[in-house]
Amino acid sequence: MHILISNDDGYLASGLVALVEAMRRFGEVTVVAPEQNCSGASNSLTLNRPLTVQKGSNGYLYMNGTPTDCVHVALTGLLDHLPDLVVSGINNGQNMGDDTIYSGTVAAAMEGYLFGLPSIAFSHVDKGHAHLEAAAHLAADLVARFVEHRLAGPFLLNVNIPNLPYDQLREIRCTRLGKRHQAEPVIRETSPRGETIYWVGSAGEARLAGPGTDFHAVASGLVSITPLQIDLTHVEQLGTISDWLRA
Numbered sequence: 001m002h003i004l005i006s007n008d009d010g011y012l013a014s015g016l017v018a019l020v021e022a023m024r025r026f027g028e029v030t031v032v033a034p035e036q037n038c039s040g041a042s043n044s045l046t047l048n049r050p051l052t053v054q055k056g057s058n059g060y061l062y063m064n065g066t067p068t069d070c071v072h073v074a075l076t077g078l079l080d081h082l083p084d085l086v087v088s089g090i091n092n093g094q095n096m097g098d099d100t101i102y103s104g105t106v107a108a109a110m111e112g113y114l115f116g117l118p119s120i121a122f123s124h125v126d127k128g129h130a131h132l133e134a135a136a137h138l139a140a141d142l143v144a145r146f147v148e149h150r151l152a153g154p155f156l157l158n159v160n161i162p163n164l165p166y167d168q169l170r171e172i173r174c175t176r177l178g179k180r181h182q183a184e185p186v187i188r189e190t191s192p193r194g195e196t197i198y199w200v201g202s203a204g205e206a207r208l209a210g211p212g213t214d215f216h217a218v219a220s221g222l223v224s225i226t227p228l229q230i231d232l233t234h235v236e237q238l239g240t241i242s243d244w245l246r247a
């Protein structure tokens with residue numbers, strides 16, 4: 001099996017290294033990851049300048065682009081053959097509910113999915129990667145399951161792993177995305193040169209976090225796995241908008 005691995009925390013991130021080491025037993029691995037931290041990059045492509053690929057001393061390929069650039073370039077020209085699986089992560093922090101819209105970790109996997117490949121995004125719930133080996137072990141368990149029981153068709157799985165020792169990761173629960181409150185307000189400061197500068201505030205607290213959601217599973221110490229799709233069409237509003245156009 002050939003696995004393409006990327007992330008959004010950058011090619012030197014410890015979460016990426018742990019994931020790569022966990023994937024090696026399944027066959028060939030190719031790492032194409034961003035040179036710099038691109039958390040929050042979503043599905044952005046770099047279109048206003050060319051991209052370069054370089055090889056780090058750790059053997060990983062890295063690009064001066066976004067997570068989506070990395071997977072896109074890998075799949076459309078860099079690799080000789082399409083991989084069997086695309087994995088992304090392990091992100092330093094959760095990607096649940098609305099986070100999936102902004103996440104570069106999810107976007108890297110989503111790019112694989114857009115090219116018809118099975119793809120999995122892995123995130124570690126609490127920042128700091130406490131119990132990173134356990135998360136990598138869990139990621140390997142899921143990929144081993146994929147090897148044994150192939151799913152038909154492409155799929156995009158969003159996995160959030162609580163920061164617990166491996167023997168305390170009790171169950172992998174299939175969930176739907178929850179929702180957050182609105183994000184915290186932007187933080188306004190004055191730079192040393194007197195300019196007004198803004199820091200984007202933190203994500204909102206969980207709002208829709210009842211049973212069945214990713215938030216609920218993780219809060220219960222369970223690993224959350226959510227199958228994602230991309231079509232943003234609001235099917236229930238098709239009639240309303242058609243009527244509105246006719247009125």
Ligand code: MN
Pocket residue numbers: 008009038039040091092104105
């Ligand atoms: Mn990140």
